[in-house]
Amino acid sequence: MSDQTEYNEETKALNWRKFVRKNLLIHLVPNTILNTVVPYFAFKAQNSVHLFSGEQNLARFLLPMSLLLPFMITLDILKKIKELQHTGAINYNEELKITGYPFILKKAGLNGLYSIMIVFALMLALHFSFPKNHDFGITPSAVCAGLLAGLYSLTFFYLAIRKFKADTV
Numbered sequence: 001m002s003d004q005t006e007y008n009e010e011t012k013a014l015n016w017r018k019f020v021r022k023n024l025l026i027h028l029v030p031n032t033i034l035n036t037v038v039p040y041f042a043f044k045a046q047n048s049v050h051l052f053s054g055e056q057n058l059a060r061f062l063l064p065m066s067l068l069l070p071f072m073i074t075l076d077i078l079k080k081i082k083e084l085q086h087t088g089a090i091n092y093n094e095e096l097k098i099t100g101y102p103f104i105l106k107k108a109g110l111n112g113l114y115s116i117m118i119v120f121a122l123m124l125a126l127h128f129s130f131p132k133n134h135d136f137g138i139t140p141s142a143v144c145a146g147l148l149a150g151l152y153s154l155t156f157f158y159l160a161i162r163k164f165k166a167d168t169v
Helices: 002-044 058-087 101-129 138-165
Strands: none
Touching: 002 058, 002 138, 058 101, 058 138, 101 138
C-alpha cells in the first residue's frame, strides 16, 4: 500500500512540474513575440514614437497590456490549478484549495489593477523626466513592450502558483 501511495505522490509531483513547464512556455513565448511584433509594425508606419502624444504612442500599447496580460494570465493559471485540484492530479494543502470563481476573479483583477497603476506611474515619471516631444525610437520601444510582456508572463505566472508550489516540492 505504501508503494502505491509513494507512486501517487511522485506522479502528482511530476504532473505539477509538467504543468508549470508547459503553461509557462504557453504564456511566455507568444506574449513576448506578439507584444514585440505588433507594436513594431504599428510604430514602423510613423516617423517617431512618443510616450503619450501622437497617433501610435507607447502608452496605447503598454497600458492595455499592463491591465489585460496580468488579468488573463492569473485567471487562466488559477482556473487550471482549480481543475487539477478537483481531479486530484496534483498535491495541495486542503486549506489552499480553490473553491470558486470569486477568488480567481478577485486575484486576477487585483493583479491587473496593481500592474497598470505601477506602469502608469512609471510612464508619468518618464514623461516628466524627458524633454518635451522626446522620441523613444521604434525598435527600442517595440523591444521594451515585448520584454515587459515577457516579464508579466513570468511574474504573474509565478504569483498565481506560489502558494501551491511549496506543497509539491
